[in-house]
Amino acid sequence: MELNWNQIDDKWRSRWYNAKHFETDPNDKPKKFITVAYPYPNSPQHIGHGRTYTLADVHARYYRMKGYNVLFPMGFHYTGTPILGMSKRVQANDVELIEAFKNLYNVPEEKIKEFVDPVKIADYFHEEIKAGMIEMGYSIDWRREFTTIIPAYQKFIEWQFRSLKQKNLIVQGNHPVGWCPNDQNPVSQHDTLGDVEPDFTEYIVIKFNMGHEIIPVATLRPETLFGVTNLWINPKIVYKKVKVDGETWIISAECAYKLEFLNKKIEFISDIPGSELIGKKVTSPTSEDEFLIIPASFVTASTGTGIVMSVPAHAPYDFQALEDIKNGNQKNISDSLRSEVEKIQPVAIITTNGFGKIPAQDVIKRMGITNQSDPKLEDATKEIYSKEFYEGKLNSNTGKFAGKKITFVKEEVKEWISKTGKSDIMLELTNESVKCRCGTECVVKLLNNQWFLDYANKEWKKKAHDCFESMNILPNDIRTEFLNVLDWLRERACARQHGLGTKIPWDSDWLVESLADSVIYMSFYTMAKFVNSGEILAENMSDEFFNYVFYGNGDSNAIANGAKITTGKLEEIRKEFLYFYPVDSRHSGRDLVPNHLTFFVLNHVALFPKENWPKEIVVNGSVLMDGKKMSKSMGNIIPLRNAVKTYGADPIRLSILISAELLQDADFNIESVSGIKNKLQSMHDECIKFNSPEKIGTEPEDVWIQSRLSKLISEVTDSMEKMRLRESLHHILYGFDSDLQWYMKRANAKNRDNISGVLNKVLTTRISMLSPFAPHIAEEMWEKLGHSKMVSKSSWPKEEAQTDDRAIQNESLLSSVMNDISNITKVTKITPKKIIIYTADNWKSKAYHKILSGVISGETNIGTFIKELISQKETETVKKDPDFVKKTLKDILSEPTELRKTKMQAGEIDETEIISNELSSLIETDYRIKLQVFSENDSKKYDPKNKARMARPYKPAILIE
Numbered sequence: 001m002e003l004n005w006n007q008i009d010d011k012w013r014s015r016w017y018n019a020k021h022f023e024t025d026p027n028d029k030p031k032k033f034i035t036v037a038y039p040y041p042n043s044p045q046h047i048g049h050g051r052t053y054t055l056a057d058v059h060a061r062y063y064r065m066k067g068y069n070v071l072f073p074m075g076f077h078y079t080g081t082p083i084l085g086m087s088k089r090v091q092a093n094d095v096e097l098i099e100a101f102k103n104l105y106n107v108p109e110e111k112i113k114e115f116v117d118p119v120k121i122a123d124y125f126h127e128e129i130k131a132g133m134i135e136m137g138y139s140i141d142w143r144r145e146f147t148t149i150i151p152a153y154q155k156f157i158e159w160q161f162r163s164l165k166q167k168n169l170i171v172q173g174n175h176p177v178g179w180c181p182n183d184q185n186p187v188s189q190h191d192t193l194g195d196v197e198p199d200f201t202e203y204i205v206i207k208f209n210m211g212h213e214i215i216p217v218a219t220l221r222p223e224t225l226f227g228v229t230n231l232w233i234n235p236k237i238v239y240k241k242v243k244v245d246g247e248t249w250i251i252s253a254e255c256a257y258k259l260e261f262l263n264k265k266i267e268f269i270s271d272i273p274g275s276e277l278i279g280k281k282v283t284s285p286t287s288e289d290e291f292l293i294i295p296a297s298f299v300t301a302s303t304g305t306g307i308v309m310s311v312p313a314h315a316p317y318d319f320q321a322l323e324d325i326k327n328g329n330q331k332n333i334s335d336s337l338r339s340e341v342e343k344i345q346p347v348a349i350i351t352t353n354g355f356g357k358i359p360a361q362d363v364i365k366r367m368g369i370t371n372q373s374d375p376k377l378e379d380a381t382k383e384i385y386s387k388e389f390y391e392g393k394l395n396s397n398t399g400k401f402a403g404k405k406i407t408f409v410k411e412e413v414k415e416w417i418s419k420t421g422k423s424d425i426m427l428e429l430t431n432e433s434v435k436c437r438c439g440t441e442c443v444v445k446l447l448n449n450q451w452f453l454d455y456a457n458k459e460w461k462k463k464a465h466d467c468f469e470s471m472n473i474l475p476n477d478i479r480t481e482f483l484n485v486l487d488w489l490r491e492r493a494c495a496r497q498h499g500l501g502t503k504i505p506w507d508s509d510w511l512v513e514s515l516a517d518s519v520i521y522m523s524f525y526t527m528a529k530f531v532n533s534g535e536i537l538a539e540n541m542s543d544e545f546f547n548y549v550f551y552g553n554g555d556s557n558a559i560a561n562g563a564k565i566t567t568g569k570l571e572e573i574r575k576e577f578l579y580f581y582p583v584d585s586r587h588s589g590r591d592l593v594p595n596h597l598t599f600f601v602l603n604h605v606a607l608f609p610k611e612n613w614p615k616e617i618v619v620n621g622s623v624l625m626d627g628k629k630m631s632k633s634m635g636n637i638i639p640l641r642n643a644v645k646t647y648g649a650d651p652i653r654l655s656i657l658i659s660a661e662l663l664q665d666a667d668f669n670i671e672s673v674s675g676i677k678n679k680l681q682s683m684h685d686e687c688i689k690f691n692s693p694e695k696i697g698t699e700p701e702d703v704w705i706q707s708r709l710s711k712l713i714s715e716v717t718d719s720m721e722k723m724r725l726r727e728s729l730h731h732i733l734y735g736f737d738s739d740l741q742w743y744m745k746r747a748n749a750k751n752r753d754n755i756s757g758v759l760n761k762v763l764t765t766r767i768s769m770l771s772p773f774a775p776h777i778a779e780e781m782w783e784k785l786g787h788s789k790m791v792s793k794s795s796w797p798k799e800e801a802q803t804d805d806r807a808i809q810n811e812s813l814l815s816s817v818m819n820d821i822s823n824i825t826k827v828t829k830i831t832p833k834k835i836i837i838y839t840a841d842n843w844k845s846k847a848y849h850k851i852l853s854g855v856i857s858g859e860t861n862i863g864t865f866i867k868e869l870i871s872q873k874e875t876e877t878v879k880k881d882p883d884f885v886k887k888t889l890k891d892i893l894s895e896p897t898e899l900r901k902t903k904m905q906a907g908e909i910d911e912t913e914i915i916s917n918e919l920s921s922l923i924e925t926d927y928r929i930k931l932q933v934f935s936e937n938d939s940k941k942y943d944p945k946n947k948a949r950m951a952r953p954y955k956p957a958i959l960i961e
């Protein structure tokens with residue numbers, strides 16, 4: 001009968017709920033505190049969101065079974081601008097958004113009308129997401145739920161901000177930020193389309209003179225000023241003549257726009273078409289040299305000033321653009337200008353091993369570039385830039401900088417030009433294009449007197465570094481990414497003008513930014529329970545209260561008095577924090593590595609003592625749908641709740657987890673869901689079949705399968721500890737199937753009717769390990785197996801103290817002989833009338849184990865083995881059969897190390913006995929004939945083809961007639 005997934009889901013969810021199964025309070029057991037980044041409720045969750053939360057839930061459920069008192073809580077992040085932006089779009093009757101609410105997210109129309117209030121949007125999707133989490137079976141303690149706009153949370157954030165400020169970690173200053181000119185608000189990842197973190201870099205603006213006017217160029221390589229041969233303009237651009245802080249500059253309109261945000265005073269004077277600048281001359285800011293302005297198509301208005309200095313020896317674009325003019329490939333160049341250009345020769349100023357005198361020329365030749373619109377110029381530029389930066393030295397034509405390494409000279413040159421007053425600084429976004437969620441192109445703004453988290457602070461970084469060093473990071477490959485982020489981090493604006501959230505406690509014009517009020521909230525879960533029950537009121541939560549709960553500072557009686565609670569209650573709240581803190585595992589998607597996860601560590605090390613620093617971070621990749629990225633425009637987003645209704649919670653959980661390990665992208669597709677459903681269904685049917693835990697038999701195959709089961713437990717446990725969940729799931733669902741098949745074959749061959757006990761034990765073990773992954777169906781199967789308590793409260797299975805290596809070797813011998821027989825009959829196409837097996841002579845077994853032990857300790861030389869074996873009485877026969885050593889060594893070397901070890905531990909096995917006793921029933925079942933077994937040294941053996949002498953340990957000789 002096909003399973004009704006929704007019904008099973010409901011049944012077990014309500015049992016968990018009624019049993020208050022996942023409500024966690026401090027007790028005597030060791031604890032684990034598992035948290036995952038709380039969701040931002042501006043839309044329902046889709047399958048992609050399911051991954052991080054499911055991973056965390058599996059982790060929580062696993063630890064519960066390992067005997068820990070596990071706290072897995074959830075909150076909702078209302079802070080920030082996106083929800084505000086949405087409500088504005090609803091107010092403006094944005095058709096696209098309203099249609100998406102209606103059709104994609106099935107929001108009732110009356111509700112959408114309420115969405116003009118941003119809190120109503122957040123509330124609606126909050127309930128939607130929460131319902132989805134419950135339906136997915138997440139083992140969350142909902143008593144601790146909160147949103148980031150409740151008064152108690154705001155008190156907590158005020159405390160956080162005041163504490164950081166007291167430590168001088170929040171500073172007021174003038175720093176650059178990513179900025180939306182439309183919203184007049186700083187932007188970070190949460191505020192941009194496509195969740196791009198705005199990143200910017202510093203250009204040096206070098207001012208060339210053209211009479212009284214300044215022609216500025218922006219460069220990342222100020223040292224190349226010594227190699228300039230000309231300037232480039234784009235004749236198609238209409239440049240602007242503007243007053244910049246009193247000087248007259250000629251720049252692109254885009255540049256003028258951007259400079260305003262960098263606090264330059266800009267006054268427009270006149271337009272000046274690029275074509276008018278062609279052929280004019282400028283003088284160098286640091287010498288008497290004159291340079292010609294010539295046209296090039298690669299110059300864009302949106303980069304730098306829209307004017308570029310040409311360094312043809314080291315910049316492939318510049319070299320090629322000059323060549324294009326010299327070769328006559330460039331249209332609209334007058335003959336007189338061409339003859340001027342023909343005089344221009346590259347000036348080499350850097351020497352780098354591996355490049356010739358003119359590096360740009362070398363690389364252009366090598367790459368086969370023939371004109372300035374060739375995209376390969378980008379690669380050529382990167383190659384030269386990076387090689388020269390790390391290995392290049394300045395030539396003698398660079399004055400006082402001659403002989404210096406490029407890596408170190410950049411800052412010196414910058415300072416030198418700056419002292420002449422002929423340079424400036426310009427900050428530009430390095431991302432291709434960053435758009436605010438309102439659709440406006442973002443810029444870099446120099447923000448004055450703004451509040452910043454001083455993430456550039458070296459001591460602070462050092463502490464965070466220490467924390468990362470001592471922390472477990474899964475997967476470990478991503479550790480360096482964190483350290484890089486930390487190294488590059490600078491001051492970060494932590495205040496916003498608009499949005500939901502908490503006001504900066506000392507500056508009520510500003511709100512706390514959303515990546516700043518979501519970094520230590522894990523500690524708030526420990527008191528949220530008391531807030532929600534009304535045991536403590538927000539209005540009574542003072543800084544003293546938080547300082548007592550988190551640090552134990554102050555007089556408890558006075559503080560309890562101030563908080564209008566009993567001293568006992570205050571102690572209870574503090575105990576709750578001390579018990580659950582630190583965070584044992586923090587789960588999040590990879591996109592939060594460069595911001596949230598790093599800030600989480602920074603703020604913890606700033607505000608909490610070392611013993612409360614986070615212990616672990618687990619990072620996961622995203623989810624693809626049928627191999628493609630999920631997106632609204634692709635129309636391939638499946639809301640999580642719809643998916644649960646259609647497929648059931650567990651099939652979704654498993655198909656998200658089984659296709660990828662942590663950092664890889666997981667792929668969700670219908671085939672894998674239905675494959676998983678079939679597998680679970682058949683396991684379920686087996687649970688009904690083998691529902692009684694009868695006495696377990698003692699036949700060799702019984703001993704064997706229990707040893708295999710023990711190995712399975714150790715493999716799965718090992719993978720779980722590393723959060724290699726894909727691997728664990730494969731072991732649990734499929735890894736045991738071939739063993740079970742073999743067991744059934746053996747038992748059936750013997751016509752046994754007492755195998756239900758073993759199969760019940762096997763299923764019990766597998767279901768119990770499956771339960772963190774597929775909690776609903778596992779409970780159902782567990783019940784079918786005859787267990788009275790719930791599997792989610794059972795213990796994680798333990799491997800047997802000793803697995804029987806001999807039993808494992810015996811069975812592997814049997815199955816390999818069966819395989820060999822089947823292969824021989826297939827190749828020879830004979831229907832066997834006789835099957836005769838010859839087991840190896842006793843000396844061979846002894847020799848085998850000597851060779852095995854030699855290989856394990858690193859010996860592989862045949863000569864050495866032969867010499868040693870001959871020298872010993874029990875194996876001296878080897879001299880009559882030296883080929884045996886060669887073949888045996890080959891047998892052993894072709895096996896995995898693990899198997900060699902079990903063979904070693906199993907010791908010599910009596911093959912004649914095992915094969916006669918255990919193989920006969922299998923041969924009779926498969927071939928309907930009687931098996932004959934002889935030892936190689938049996939003088940009365942039937943051996944017409946002289947095969948017996950070929951027998952080797954674990955490789956008996958076979959004769960089929």
Ligand SMILES: [Zn+2]
Binds near residue numbers: 180436437438439440
């Ligand atoms: Zn905007």
